[in-house]
Amino acid sequence: MARAGGSQHHGPLPCVDKMSRQPLRVLISGASVAGPTAAYWLCRRGFAVTVVERMPLARVRTSGHAVDLFGPAMDVADWIGVLPAVMDARTRTEIVSFQRQDGRGIEVEMRRLVAGISGRHVEVMRGELAAILYEATRSDAQYMFEDSIQTIFEEPEGIAVTFEHAPADRFDLVIGADGLHSIVRRLVFGPEDQFRRFLGGYLAGAALPNYLGLEGRMVVWNAPGRLAAIYPVHQTTMARGGFLFRRSEELALDHRDVEGQKQALHRIYGEDGWQVPRLLAEMDAADDFYFDSISQIVMDSWVKGRVTLVGDAGYSPGPAVGGGTSVAMVGAYVLAQELAEAGSDYQAGLRAYEDRVRELAAKARSIGPTTMSTLIPRTGIQIRLIPEVLRLVTRLPPNLQQRLFQLQATPARALGSIHLTAPAEK
Numbered sequence: 001m002a003r004a005g006g007s008q009h010h011g012p013l014p015c016v017d018k019m020s021r022q023p024l025r026v027l028i029s030g031a032s033v034a035g036p037t038a039a040y041w042l043c044r045r046g047f048a049v050t051v052v053e054r055m056p057l058a059r060v061r062t063s064g065h066a067v068d069l070f071g072p073a074m075d076v077a078d079w080i081g082v083l084p085a086v087m088d089a090r091t092r093t094e095i096v097s098f099q100r101q102d103g104r105g106i107e108v109e110m111r112r113l114v115a116g117i118s119g120r121h122v123e124v125m126r127g128e129l130a131a132i133l134y135e136a137t138r139s140d141a142q143y144m145f146e147d148s149i150q151t152i153f154e155e156p157e158g159i160a161v162t163f164e165h166a167p168a169d170r171f172d173l174v175i176g177a178d179g180l181h182s183i184v185r186r187l188v189f190g191p192e193d194q195f196r197r198f199l200g201g202y203l204a205g206a207a208l209p210n211y212l213g214l215e216g217r218m219v220v221w222n223a224p225g226r227l228a229a230i231y232p233v234h235q236t237t238m239a240r241g242g243f244l245f246r247r248s249e250e251l252a253l254d255h256r257d258v259e260g261q262k263q264a265l266h267r268i269y270g271e272d273g274w275q276v277p278r279l280l281a282e283m284d285a286a287d288d289f290y291f292d293s294i295s296q297i298v299m300d301s302w303v304k305g306r307v308t309l310v311g312d313a314g315y316s317p318g319p320a321v322g323g324g325t326s327v328a329m330v331g332a333y334v335l336a337q338e339l340a341e342a343g344s345d346y347q348a349g350l351r352a353y354e355d356r357v358r359e360l361a362a363k364a365r366s367i368g369p370t371t372m373s374t375l376i377p378r379t380g381i382q383i384r385l386i387p388e389v390l391r392l393v394t395r396l397p398p399n400l401q402q403r404l405f406q407l408q409a410t411p412a413r414a415l416g417s418i419h420l421t422a423p424a425e426k
């Protein structure tokens, strides 16, 4: 276990325990997007925050894929003061080039396409975003890397937590910001199966050398029901490769069975051409190989006693299909804001958080199935038509484009359902 950060707390009015007058102690599991965002705002309001993250810090920085911040999530980044750093780290992918079976490519301008969806947007690697948020919080929150919660017991006066490595401790609140396979959810709310909704597909990915010399361009190859893609990682010699494929039934695979997952990819893509054989070989060799079902988390309530969930852990709209990063960042901001407003009445704060985020969570979830249809076309005709339609859309005047997208279920539209108030003092 590696520890980092300190626990000096500043802020206008410390949120203190009624009896002891000590700052309320909050444990956050997960240091990706939702975790450090919540940590930032809770520290600002005088909570004593500890963040536990399973991965080493170096791995957090480099792990993950390109993700998007839209509208209100851009505001949250701005209020934290990290927006310039996020903009600087943006992926700079300008073109998506769809490879056709005849070898020709159809190019779609990303900037123009996304401008139609949202006036305010940035694409950034998830690891870079996590690293920026960590830097913004490391001197106020205490971070414990390479560790995990092992057990959680709620007692009348607090929550007793044991860790895999660190000594047992007691907290006033526990926040699960630990993603789709959240341990906090499993320990407190029950097995994952009852909350996971399979959307009919899988995704896999890994880092690989940028052997195609791509710059500002993602290349996408499709066959009915499956795709492969490669995009460069800005200012590095690396790229990310990925596979997305449809499956009406779930594969009988555990999400930790890495060998079984790699074999499944070979079964599904083994006969394919283009760069697929090279991509498969890269996946086989990768030490950051990622494979998961495209699933959502659907819960009636993500608050129980002194424990709550935020971001993917509580209401994932599905990886790559529903704007989960923006939803996580906005959810974390609302959680911290409501807890701070409620002071020592944490139950009122948690209830208010859940109420405010409920509509956003439901709207973001409703996008997944539509996005899947565009992202992974089922037929040869769709494969030919979808890039043509997207290209056509980018050529429409911006106001017409925006009106068209207002009719569609998009992450930006889902995020429009929540109104954030700026922090009292920045």
Ligand SMILES: Cc1cc2nc3c(=O)[nH]c(=O)nc-3n(C[C@H](O)[C@H](O)[C@H](O)COP(=O)(O)OP(=O)(O)OC[C@H]3O[C@@H](n4cnc5c(N)ncnc54)[C@H](O)[C@@H]3O)c2cc1C
Pocket (backbone or CB within 6 Å): 029, 030, 031, 032, 033, 034, 035, 052, 053, 054, 055, 060, 065, 066, 067, 068, 069, 126, 147, 148, 149, 177, 178, 179, 180, 181, 182, 183, 203, 204, 205, 310, 311, 312, 313, 318, 319, 320, 321, 322, 323, 324, 325, 326, 328
């Ligand atoms: C391949 C892929 C592509 C995606 N593309 C997009 C996209 O284009 N746009 C978009 O907006 N979103 C995208 N997403 C979704 C996006 O990554 C998530 O919605 C977002 O990262 C959610 O943030 P989070 O902080 O809630 O959870 P996560 O980012 O999942 O972070 C959870 C953190 O908890 C840690 N953790 C897990 N278990 C434990 C444990 N037991 N103890 C301690 N720590 C633990 C993890 O290591 C991780 O750091 C994509 C996801 C995937 C997988």
